[in-house]
Amino acid sequence: MGLDIEANKKLVEDILEAYPDKAKKDRKKHFQINTEETKESCSCSLKSNIKSRPGVMTPRGCSYAGSKGVVWGPIKDMVHISHGPVGCGQYSWGTRRNYANGTLGIDNFTAMQITSDFQETDIVFGGDKKLEIICREIKEMFPLAKGISVQSECPVGLIGDDIEAVSKKMTKELEMPIVPVRCEGFRGVSQSLGHHIANDAIRDFVMGKADLAETGPYDVNIIGDYNIGGDAWASRILLEEMGLRVIAQWSGDGTLNELEIAHKAKMNLIHCHRSMNYMVDHMEKAYGIPWMEYNFFGPSKTYESLRAIAAKFDATIQENCEKVIAKYKPQMDAIIGKYRPRLEGKKVMLLIGGLRSRHTIGAYEDLGMEIVATGYEFAHKDDYERTFPDMQTGSIIMDDPTAYELEELAQKMNIDLMGSGVKEKYVYHKMGIPFRQMHSWDYSGPYHGFDGFKIFAKDMDMTVNNPVWNLFDKKEKVQPEGASV
Numbered sequence: 001m002g003l004d005i006e007a008n009k010k011l012v013e014d015i016l017e018a019y020p021d022k023a024k025k026d027r028k029k030h031f032q033i034n035t036e037e038t039k040e041s042c043s044c045s046l047k048s049n050i051k052s053r054p055g056v057m058t059p060r061g062c063s064y065a066g067s068k069g070v071v072w073g074p075i076k077d078m079v080h081i082s083h084g085p086v087g088c089g090q091y092s093w094g095t096r097r098n099y100a101n102g103t104l105g106i107d108n109f110t111a112m113q114i115t116s117d118f119q120e121t122d123i124v125f126g127g128d129k130k131l132e133i134i135c136r137e138i139k140e141m142f143p144l145a146k147g148i149s150v151q152s153e154c155p156v157g158l159i160g161d162d163i164e165a166v167s168k169k170m171t172k173e174l175e176m177p178i179v180p181v182r183c184e185g186f187r188g189v190s191q192s193l194g195h196h197i198a199n200d201a202i203r204d205f206v207m208g209k210a211d212l213a214e215t216g217p218y219d220v221n222i223i224g225d226y227n228i229g230g231d232a233w234a235s236r237i238l239l240e241e242m243g244l245r246v247i248a249q250w251s252g253d254g255t256l257n258e259l260e261i262a263h264k265a266k267m268n269l270i271h272c273h274r275s276m277n278y279m280v281d282h283m284e285k286a287y288g289i290p291w292m293e294y295n296f297f298g299p300s301k302t303y304e305s306l307r308a309i310a311a312k313f314d315a316t317i318q319e320n321c322e323k324v325i326a327k328y329k330p331q332m333d334a335i336i337g338k339y340r341p342r343l344e345g346k347k348v349m350l351l352i353g354g355l356r357s358r359h360t361i362g363a364y365e366d367l368g369m370e371i372v373a374t375g376y377e378f379a380h381k382d383d384y385e386r387t388f389p390d391m392q393t394g395s396i397i398m399d400d401p402t403a404y405e406l407e408e409l410a411q412k413m414n415i416d417l418m419g420s421g422v423k424e425k426y427v428y429h430k431m432g433i434p435f436r437q438m439h440s441w442d443y444s445g446p447y448h449g450f451d452g453f454k455i456f457a458k459d460m461d462m463t464v465n466n467p468v469w470n471l472f473d474k475k476e477k478v479q480p481e482g483a484s485v
């Protein structure tokens with residue numbers, strides 16, 4: 001199986017023709033067509049993790065989104081202050097579906113928008129005094145909050161505020177951790193540096209600060225699962241059914257205590273390598289905790305991952321693992337039996353963040369679907385190296401693709417399904433192309449684990465085979481008038 005390598009090279013070149021010379025030359029470096037050689041050697045010449053070109057409608061976000069939105073925001077028993085003007089906190093309020101148990105406003109603050117709401121006077125005179133007052137107010141209003149994080153928005157770093165000094169002072173005064181995070185949106189080139197900064201803040205202010213009364217040989221951490229639509233819960237039950245004890249979930253449905261005791265685990269299981277590889281590396285060096293990547297998207301990858309995880313433990317866990325697989329396999333076979341005939345051979349294009357663009361491939365393939373192009377917003381070279389082997393030859397791999405490039409590719413490749421984000425969704429609907437949100441799961445999910453696959457398969461079928469697409473004239477769908485540049 002494979003796609004036409006030369007034809008797809010030409011396709012990309014033709015699309016880039018619309019740009020001025022400099023932009024064309026630059027954007028060309030962000031595309032690579034998978035070949036037998038790149039599949040095997042994972043050699044990646046594609047440019048990644050560099051600045052976006054101005055004015056091309058990048059799908060990227062900022063460092064604040066990577067820190068507050070992704071890593072810190074899901075820690076449910078801490079209050080996260082969006083420190084700066086009102087916009088960033090307001091737009092990121094409740095939009096990422098990192099589910100968490102608890103009572104909102106009492107012991108769970110994930111779906112609240114707490115901001116220092118900077119005014120001109122704060123820019124002119126500085127916001128440090130205001131930050132102190134807010135910390136005191138939080139302690140008074142939310143007595144069950146276990147800590148506070150200060151998530152810096154752009155102006156904080158530009159006006160020279162010293163949030164570290166304020167945090168130190170207030171940690172003492174309020175007797176709880178106040179964590180300063182320097183995730184101003186102008187830092188770095190995307191969400192990615194925000195992950196790194198957030199990881200370092202965990203390391204510097206929280207890691208190793210608490211003890212665990214009892215430890216055991218099967219203690220593990222789930223690292224880099226943000227529990228979107230309940231994903232981490234659907235993963236955790238499998239690990240626990242296998243006999244492992246999950247002592248911390250980072251950070252979906254996570255708590256401050258789980259950040260503080262994670263160094264007591266025997267093994268770190270990392271789902272999202274991009275956003276939390278810094279922490280597992282650190283825990284390996286500082287505490288000797290080994291880590292391994294796993295993938296709970298679709299039954300094939302889940303079986304493979306469960307076995308790989310079990311192989312790191314003893315015969316008891318390995319036997320349990322086979323029992324778990326034997327229990328769920330008939331259910332998974334039935335799901336594949338039902339949906340595969342409806343989805344077989346459908347062509348999919350993906351553009352997601354830093355993990356799912358490769359991690360979900362197996363789940364689509366379990367349903368007989370074919371990924372013809374995939375791209376990341378903010379992946380690094382090591383992510384691309386992991387992507388090439390999972391993609392078929394001739395498929396297109398792209399970095400930080402612009403809105404124009406994606407729309408042209410989707411039409412010219414005549415895809416059957418696009419998986420991307422909310423900014424993209426309605427454009428594709430209007431082009432008559434079935435679309436699934438692969439960040440928010442389109443308000444569905446979970447998609448992880450065996451429970452998740454049942455929902456994933458149903459959702460893909462519901463979208464691809466929805467009768468609404470028959471209302472579009474096929475010709476009109478592929479080449480709508482005026483859609484090409």
Ligand code: SF4
Nearest residue numbers: 062064088153154185
């Ligand atoms: S770039 Fe700056 S202003 Fe924009 S969302 Fe990020 S932190 Fe806020």
